Amino acid sequence: MTDRLPYGTWPSPIAAAQVAGVGIGIKSLSLDHADIYWLESRPTEGGRQTLIRHSADGTISEVTPPDFNSRTRVHEYGGGEHWIHNGVAFATNFSDQRLYRFDSASTEAPGAPDVPNPQSITPEPDTPAADRYADGDLTPDGSLIFCVRERHIEGSETANEIVVLPADGLADPRVVVTGSDFVSSPRVNPDGSTLAWLSWDHPRMPWDGTELHTATIEDDGSLGPDTLVAGASDESVTQPRWSPDGELHFISDRSGWWNIYAQRSGFTVSLAPIAAEFAGPDWVFGLSSYDFLDDGSLICAYGTDEGARLARLHPGTIDLETIPCDYTSISYLRASGNRIAFIGASATQAPAVVAGPADGSLWDVLMRSRTDELDSSYVSTPESITFPTTDRVTSHALYYAPHHAEVEGPTDERPPLVVMSHGGPTSATSGAYNAAIQFWTTRGIAVVDVNYRGSTGYGRDYRRALNLRWGIVDTDDCIAAATYLAERGDIDGHRLCIRGGSAGGYTTLCAITFHDVFQAGASYFGVADAESLATATHKFESRYLDSMIGPYPEATATYKARSPIHFADQISAAVILFQGLEDEVVPPAQAERMVAALEANNLPHAYLPFEGEQHGFRRSENIISTLESELSFYGQILGFIPVGITPVPIENFLDNAP
Numbered sequence: 001m002t003d004r005l006p007y008g009t010w011p012s013p014i015a016a017a018q019v020a021g022v023g024i025g026i027k028s029l030s031l032d033h034a035d036i037y038w039l040e041s042r043p044t045e046g047g048r049q050t051l052i053r054h055s056a057d058g059t060i061s062e063v064t065p066p067d068f069n070s071r072t073r074v075h076e077y078g079g080g081e082h083w084i085h086n087g088v089a090f091a092t093n094f095s096d097q098r099l100y101r102f103d104s105a106s107t108e109a110p111g112a113p114d115v116p117n118p119q120s121i122t123p124e125p126d127t128p129a130a131d132r133y134a135d136g137d138l139t140p141d142g143s144l145i146f147c148v149r150e151r152h153i154e155g156s157e158t159a160n161e162i163v164v165l166p167a168d169g170l171a172d173p174r175v176v177v178t179g180s181d182f183v184s185s186p187r188v189n190p191d192g193s194t195l196a197w198l199s200w201d202h203p204r205m206p207w208d209g210t211e212l213h214t215a216t217i218e219d220d221g222s223l224g225p226d227t228l229v230a231g232a233s234d235e236s237v238t239q240p241r242w243s244p245d246g247e248l249h250f251i252s253d254r255s256g257w258w259n260i261y262a263q264r265s266g267f268t269v270s271l272a273p274i275a276a277e278f279a280g281p282d283w284v285f286g287l288s289s290y291d292f293l294d295d296g297s298l299i300c301a302y303g304t305d306e307g308a309r310l311a312r313l314h315p316g317t318i319d320l321e322t323i324p325c326d327y328t329s330i331s332y333l334r335a336s337g338n339r340i341a342f343i344g345a346s347a348t349q350a351p352a353v354v355a356g357p358a359d360g361s362l363w364d365v366l367m368r369s370r371t372d373e374l375d376s377s378y379v380s381t382p383e384s385i386t387f388p389t390t391d392r393v394t395s396h397a398l399y400y401a402p403h404h405a406e407v408e409g410p411t412d413e414r415p416p417l418v419v420m421s422h423g424g425p426t427s428a429t430s431g432a433y434n435a436a437i438q439f440w441t442t443r444g445i446a447v448v449d450v451n452y453r454g455s456t457g458y459g460r461d462y463r464r465a466l467n468l469r470w471g472i473v474d475t476d477d478c479i480a481a482a483t484y485l486a487e488r489g490d491i492d493g494h495r496l497c498i499r500g501g502s503a504g505g506y507t508t509l510c511a512i513t514f515h516d517v518f519q520a521g522a523s524y525f526g527v528a529d530a531e532s533l534a535t536a537t538h539k540f541e542s543r544y545l546d547s548m549i550g551p552y553p554e555a556t557a558t559y560k561a562r563s564p565i566h567f568a569d570q571i572s573a574a575v576i577l578f579q580g581l582e583d584e585v586v587p588p589a590q591a592e593r594m595v596a597a598l599e600a601n602n603l604p605h606a607y608l609p610f611e612g613e614q615h616g617f618r619r620s621e622n623i624i625s626t627l628e629s630e631l632s633f634y635g636q637i638l639g640f641i642p643v644g645i646t647p648v649p650i651e652n653f654l655d656n657a658p
Helices: 016-022 437-442 462-465 473-488 501-512 531-537 556-561 565-570 588-600 620-638
Strands: 023-031 033-042 048-054 061-062 083-087 090-093 100-103 131-138 144-151 159-166 175-177 182-188 194-200 211-216 227-231 237-242 248-252 261-265 267-270 288-294 300-303 307-314 329-336 339-345 352-357 364-368 384-387 394-400 416-421 446-451 496-501 520-526 574-579 604-609
Touching: 016 437, 016 620, 023 083, 023 329, 023 339, 023 352, 033 083, 033 352, 033 364, 048 364, 061 556, 083 131, 090 131, 131 182, 144 182, 159 182, 175 194, 182 237, 194 237, 194 604, 211 237, 227 248, 227 261, 237 288, 288 329, 300 329, 300 604, 307 329, 394 473, 416 473, 416 501, 437 446, 437 620, 446 473, 473 496, 473 501, 496 501, 496 620, 501 520, 501 565, 520 620, 531 556, 531 588, 565 588, 574 588, 574 620, 588 604, 604 620
Parallel strands: 416 446, 416 496, 496 520, 520 574, 574 604
Antiparallel strands: 023 033, 033 048, 048 061, 083 090, 090 100, 131 144, 144 159, 159 175, 182 194, 194 211, 211 227, 237 248, 248 261, 261 267, 288 300, 300 307, 329 339, 339 352, 352 364, 384 394, 394 446
């Protein structure tokens, strides 16, 4: 029999501890012949990332030792932490940011003591962790590494350059590409004669405009004169890659969509011109959405309204052949021989390492990020919605209705809604299984995950619709999504919450400061002072807001007008803030100033700071604390009592209670 219980009070089969501690993060997948490598992020080990190898015989082994955290801080967001060449692994260690070499890997089970000691191949800088490495590639003979190095020098601007160093570490790295504010993606062609790479300058971000260069590699690893192949200040080029026969490929948004191109006989050729995205924003290094089989076929993944689609492009054709695949989220796509591997997920399957033949006839799951996925009878699957918003345009979101196998809500009640605003803001949400979303829906709380204007996946014009209007149209779209669902009768329009992290936290704070729509908000390391973000953040994002708000300091008045910190007296909702105390992207001073303003204005709020956390929480105990506290906070504000949750103290709550 089905019970009827008030929304928000349903007994959920998924606890915060399961969201935080049962699973692992999987990313940065790569292939080395028949061996498959990936990084596992382990919340129960403080978020440590370890490099895993799946050998051709099916053996899974841990390449890096238990005290090694394979994570780079280049651009602060990292990525490209490891690369492999003929069984030799290279990885960056988080503690000192130096590059290490692993000549062999244990063939025992993960965690076995037979893991080899790493060999450091980069020097210790004068200032600890001042030299940081990422995104490497080797010459075919394995003798030289080309990679990105970010050098932090006291009193000077951070230098981002491409360096070359011997793979045995017997000589120090030498700079071979410099002069641009940023570089990425050094890639060596199959015969070792040419290097390709990307560069861009402030105030551009890599999705605004990048340049693709090539240069001849000399015998000593130095480079000859460079040639500009593609890209400009208003053309975003990403993922340069050489085909097996030495043809340079890349992804460009010159058509308005990130499509795949090849450089042939001095001409740039569009390989599969369609209104779809074959790439996303380069927040991290090492992304891969296409690769090559030995026969020269190109394997790729691109986005559709139903999610990602896997396809094959045969040589000499422009028609994409769909490969059968049930995964609707595909990342880190790699190919070797006639096999492909990727990280795949769907609405009911959490991310997993997946491999199989290129015809899609059989997919093997090599590693799951979770082993406790909900029975499908409990899973809320997303509905893709398009809804009207301001400026007489439409926006996009994924709606998750409350769902439970054994409980329904009262017939005379509609559920509360949590609006999720993703980070970035140049990013996107997906319909892949997300235990954190099911945490809400199984308790009788609806969720709408908004791909507001500025999100990726809908073409360049939609992505750039946020330019100069951050804090305005993203907030408008979150409100419009809630209004649309309320008018449709799905949710209770008087019980609305909004949450988000980083840029999503900024949207959250703007929504509850400049609008009177939401009853509660949760900001995870969110931006409260846009001006401080423009003046006190790291190099990679230090000019990001030139396009999002306006050039600084010329647009100082606009920065102040868009900063919730200056208008805390206008806040009409209760707010809970979560902050990592080692966050270099959005420093804790922003949250602390917001808390002081909330207290000065006698507004209901809660503040939970966390030692040892940076931009994004990695420790399981902290993830548990944030989820349970957020749920308790909403319950107290909206008037429901969650099952088995200890109430979080709310400052000034009783003073403002009706």
